[in-house]
Amino acid sequence: MPDQILDADSSDPVLMGWMEGLPPPPERRIRWADAGHMRFPMHRHAYSRMREFLPTTRVGRGATLWDLPVALRDDLDAVAFQALDDGRSLTWAEAQKANFTDAILVLHRGAIVYERYRGATRPDTPHIAFSVTKSFVGTLAEMLVAEGRLDPAAPVADLIPELAASGFGDATLRQVMDMTTALDFSEEYTDPTSGIGAMSNALGLTPRPPGYAGPDDVFEFLPTVRKNGEHGARFTYRTCNTEVLGWIVARTEGEQLDRVLSRRIWQPLGMEQDADFLIDTSGMPFAGGGLNPVLRDMARFGEAMRLGGTLPGGSQAIHAAAIGSILPGGSREAFAPAGYRWIPGGSYRSQWWFVGGNHGAYSARGIHGQAIYVDPVAEMVIARFGSHPVAANSALDPTSLPAYKAVADHLISHG
Amino acid sequence: MPDQILDADSSDPVLMGWMEGLPPPPERRIRWADAGHMRFPMHRHAYSRMREFLPTTRVGRGATLWDLPVALRDDLDAVAFQALDDGRSLTWAEAQKANFTDAILVLHRGAIVYERYRGATRPDTPHIAFSVTKSFVGTLAEMLVAEGRLDPAAPVADLIPELAASGFGDATLRQVMDMTTALDFSEEYTDPTSGIGAMSNALGLTPRPPGYAGPDDVFEFLPTVRKNGEHGARFTYRTCNTEVLGWIVARTEGEQLDRVLSRRIWQPLGMEQDADFLIDTSGMPFAGGGLNPVLRDMARFGEAMRLGGTLPGGSQAIHAAAIGSILPGGSREAFAPAGYRWIPGGSYRSQWWFVGGNHGAYSARGIHGQAIYVDPVAEMVIARFGSHPVAANSALDPTSLPAYKAVADHLISHG
Incomplete structure (x- = not known):
């Protein structure tokens, strides 16, 4: 693991304001020429916008939608488990961070x-x-x-x-x-x-x-x-x-x-x-x-x-x-x-x-x-x-x- | 008008096979580095696939569709008119070519x-x-x-x-x-x-x-x-x-x-x-x-x-x-x-x-x-x-x- 002092919250890409501004100031720019789209923490923004950095083609959807039913439940965030490496206890919500x-x-x-x-x-x-x-x-x-x-x-x-x-x-x-x-x-x-x-x-x-x-x-x-x-x-x-x-x-x-x-x-x-x-x-x-x-x-x-x-x-x-x-x-x-x-x-x-x-x-x-x-x-x-x-x-x-x-x-x- | 011996039919991009092949042969390749995407006749292909040559962002549609009714009629292709430059007579269908x-x-x-x-x-x-x-x-x-x-x-x-x-x-x-x-x-x-x-x-x-x-x-x-x-x-x-x-x-x-x-x-x-x-x-x-x-x-x-x-x-x-x-x-x-x-x-x-x-x-x-x-x-x-x-x-x-x-x-x- 490289030096990394930012956790999931402090590296939130919206908080960091990547590419925000007209124009974005230099410290908020992500450039393909610097491979910024592939480097943490910039990649937290770029992974949702890869087409803005690279040529892409379109995989087209069809006319018919598979409608997924939604039945949200609120009991999953508290589900607990032990991490495989150090055995510490985490919840489902904590693990995501x-x-x-x-x-x-x-x-x-x-x-x-x-x-x-x-x-x-x-x-x-x-x-x-x-x-x-x-x-x-x-x-x-x-x-x-x-x-x-x-x-x-x-x-x-x-x-x-x-x-x-x-x-x-x-x-x-x-x-x-x-x-x-x-x-x-x-x-x-x-x-x-x-x-x-x-x-x-x-x-x-x-x-x-x-x-x-x-x-x-x-x-x-x-x-x-x-x-x-x-x-x-x-x-x-x-x-x-x-x-x-x-x-x-x-x-x-x-x-x-x-x-x-x-x-x-x-x-x-x-x-x-x-x-x-x-x-x-x-x-x-x-x-x-x-x-x-x-x-x-x-x-x-x-x-x-x-x-x-x-x-x-x-x-x-x-x-x-x-x-x-x-x-x-x-x-x-x-x-x-x-x-x-x-x-x-x-x-x-x-x-x-x-x-x-x-x-x-x-x-x-x-x-x-x-x-x-x-x-x-x-x-x-x-x-x-x-x-x-x-x-x-x-x-x-x-x-x-x-x-x-x-x-x-x-x-x-x-x- | 530059030298141009290809008309609409002979420059059809599917006929010309642009970018077809695995890999496309050199004579069918269109390269951004050559500005091929902006040059005739290659542009007849590229104008339908600009995102494959350049970075793009997505303008997202919403959840509701404006459903356009379809009532096709077959009498328009024969509609005739005179070209503004030389006065020749053309039909709607001919004009498109x-x-x-x-x-x-x-x-x-x-x-x-x-x-x-x-x-x-x-x-x-x-x-x-x-x-x-x-x-x-x-x-x-x-x-x-x-x-x-x-x-x-x-x-x-x-x-x-x-x-x-x-x-x-x-x-x-x-x-x-x-x-x-x-x-x-x-x-x-x-x-x-x-x-x-x-x-x-x-x-x-x-x-x-x-x-x-x-x-x-x-x-x-x-x-x-x-x-x-x-x-x-x-x-x-x-x-x-x-x-x-x-x-x-x-x-x-x-x-x-x-x-x-x-x-x-x-x-x-x-x-x-x-x-x-x-x-x-x-x-x-x-x-x-x-x-x-x-x-x-x-x-x-x-x-x-x-x-x-x-x-x-x-x-x-x-x-x-x-x-x-x-x-x-x-x-x-x-x-x-x-x-x-x-x-x-x-x-x-x-x-x-x-x-x-x-x-x-x-x-x-x-x-x-x-x-x-x-x-x-x-x-x-x-x-x-x-x-x-x-x-x-x-x-x-x-x-x-x-x-x-x-x-x-x-x-x-x-x-």
Whole structure:
């Protein structure tokens, strides 16, 4: 954790007045050229307004709305649990401050029972979902598998010939989906020379250093990724896998990824707002982390998963076999060596995290605290946006995962 | 007119396949860094996807939709008229190709009687409206005048002290609204050293030349504009006036312009889609030309004007006195010296064009063929998006203005 003297209240972006003023004074400006949109505490503002800093495309909603019933209850804020790291006791309300939650929503049996927006967030304001994006892309891939249009055993070289000579070439689609590829690509968010740092430059997400002569878009970047070891042995979280997966989905559909996402998920699920999707200069959406939906639309996706793809009105929005392929979760043996201390017994499959425990809970997870969390036993879905100072979720899992579990248990016992 | 061998059909952006492919091949790429988004024929694609090239903010729709009835009729395509320049006879359908119309809609007595989308346009896809944006901003200013919150006689120096020493300082708000200011600012779209070219660089709409050390946003640019003559004498179309007007509106409301536009027009008018608004690095929307709405929402604005601000359901969405101040039009004497050959007897008031003739028709007009056209006598509103190779509307007025008039006359005689 970097030096950080600001807590959630003192770093509230509205209090800090980011970009307020005509013009905003220099000390309140956030500039893409300084990567200010990605730095705490400025990012607490920028994560709700990424389209103001970067080119985006629109993931269009459809004509029909999935109307979520609202049945708010006031007993959740007091639900208590023990933090995983130091065992201190926290309530649900306290945890939200402790882990810099921007907005959070709980669905129970399909109804909104809890909903909070803080700082720059609003019900109709998109927020970057970071790697929650991956779970949308993974689900799209499973839909194509369920339709027989993609073979999980196919090598990437067959699906994307441009990647034949790269480290991805002899990996199977299933290995890419489950991130069991072995690649020379580091996911170290604090190191600008890491794989994720280089990819961020290639995609234009962060300003390029002077004289930059590296890849100009994701299609130039991915072929540069080399193999490092044997595919299939173990899970290692690397965002570049999802860029490959997005490429495969778009090529299979013959349509750019944002349009596939609109047609196959945003419209059928009756999302209430368009989503923004960060794109590179080629127009390719950032499949591994560029989606900006509103909170309720994140919740709708989780609820559609929980319902096996069939919405309350009876329409089959997501192929049941696609969800059926995801839900057993992945290999625990492949996951264990990755050393996620706060996810014992976990696994990863098709871009979804299975968090262990006896509820079969699974989650879409993005840096700085973005999450969709589905607890099938508690019939509960949580959607959350965050702007934690630290990117890695290991910094906030200790006050998040047990909180979700405690709320789930509370809903079961106080149904 | 520059060398141009492509007509509307052969320059169709879908036919040309701009940005298609994973990745798009070099010959199909459009790059902001090359200003490709502003050059024919690439702009025929880019004008429907400006947010993919530039930072934008969201002008949010509200919860209630103004449902436009649809009563399509098939007799308009054959309506004939004579072009103003060479007198040749054209039909309504032929005119749309002749002047590179992307999408066009006709409302008659509040119902959609004609609606066409070509090329990259769709009913739910925003398109840049260019200077049609000005009429939204001018109407917002008139709303504040009607509420007694702005005095049209106030000098700009009193409203925006930062501009006291600029050429705007001793101009009145009314002179800014009606563009009768006298300024050293050329609106020559084909000259990169013109005032509009320099402003475009400052706002980041086009790539800056190497070593650029000029203004970094609109707030740095506007104070550099010098006076040239005496304010109030005659109309001269200069976009920088609208940037000042947007600043005044935002400062008066204490809220950024996009949020004012959402709260005061987008939500009350029941717009069906969010609009995109191009912004500079300060977050200030490009008041003179940066709005990207969908076509039907442009039509709604025209229809609200025609109805005096009261929507069919009875709600007073726009202050009647604001529209009352606009509708007499401006001074013909001030307008005539500007030499708009195709608009004899015209005038300009509050960022709206009054096109002359006996119907009292008025229009919001943007380069390359963007328009809202209101004919009160024919109870008709036309909304149009275009991507004409030439920016100046003088290139397309000869096949547009008489076409609007012919359709109006047809609707009157064939009710």
